[in-house]
Amino acid sequence: MIDRLTGVVAAKSPEGIVVDVGGVGFLAEVSGFTMREVPAVGAPVTLYAHLHVREDALQLFGFANEEERELFRQLIGVSKIGPKLALAVLSSRRPRELKQALATGDVGTFAAVPGIGRKTAERLILELREKVVAQGLGGAAAEGGPGAGAAESSPLALARAALMELGYSSLDAERALAGLDPALPVEELIRHALTRGR
Numbered sequence: 135m136i137d138r139l140t141g142v143v144a145a146k147s148p149e150g151i152v153v154d155v156g157g158v159g160f161l162a163e164v165s166g167f168t169m170r171e172v173p174a175v176g177a178p179v180t181l182y183a184h185l186h187v188r189e190d191a192l193q194l195f196g197f198a199n200e201e202e203r204e205l206f207r208q209l210i211g212v213s214k215i216g217p218k219l220a221l222a223v224l225s226s227r228r229p230r231e232l233k234q235a236l237a238t239g240d241v242g243t244f245a246a247v248p249g250i251g252r253k254t255a256e257r258l259i260l261e262l263r264e265k266v267v268a269q270g271l272g273g274a275a276a277e278g279g280p281g282a283g284a285a286e287s288s289p290l291a292l293a294r295a296a297l298m299e300l301g302y303s304s305l306d307a308e309r310a311l312a313g314l315d316p317a318l319p320v321e322e323l324i325r326h327a328l329t330r331g332r
């Protein structure tokens with residue numbers, strides 16, 4: 135399994151990025167987001183990789199960061215979403231913006247991607263929404279460590295941690311949650327906070 139490519143940018147084209155690794159050129163298909171993040175030809179680069187195995191081909195995909203690669207892997211796990219369509223989704227918005235759209239059930243964001251209709255967008259949200267929210271909670275909750283107190287596991291604290299995982303500052307998260315009923319489930323708190331905006 136190829137986990138990452140570290141080398142020099144040998145070429146950039148609509149087909150993807152060619153990374154020269156020790157004299158061997160690897161062509162990695164990338165999203166528009168990653169294409170913008172990759173430096174100019176001749177500059178050093180590291181791409182996080184995903185090798186997609188099909189009966190008739192091996193496809194190598196490259197990503198600017200692990201967050202984008204993880205989202206790609208989640209997308210291709212959804213029925214009728216292949217690698218090309220997943221790249222189209224990743225090209226439409228930054229990874230954290232896409233996660234926010236999943237968390238809030240923003241069908242329009244995904245339905246606007248060429249090749250994804252409303253029904254596919256709804257299925258995509260249905261299958262990935264809980265995973266995205268759970269990942270946000272898991273990553274932020276881990277920072278508290280095993281000695282974290284009960285207050286840190288309250289719905290409000292978990293919702294605040296999830297919002298910060300989605301890119302909110304601590305202050306923005308507090309403002310977004312201000313005035314909400316602390317007895318609401320974590321997912322409801324997050325949904326209400328995200329729909330308020332920043």
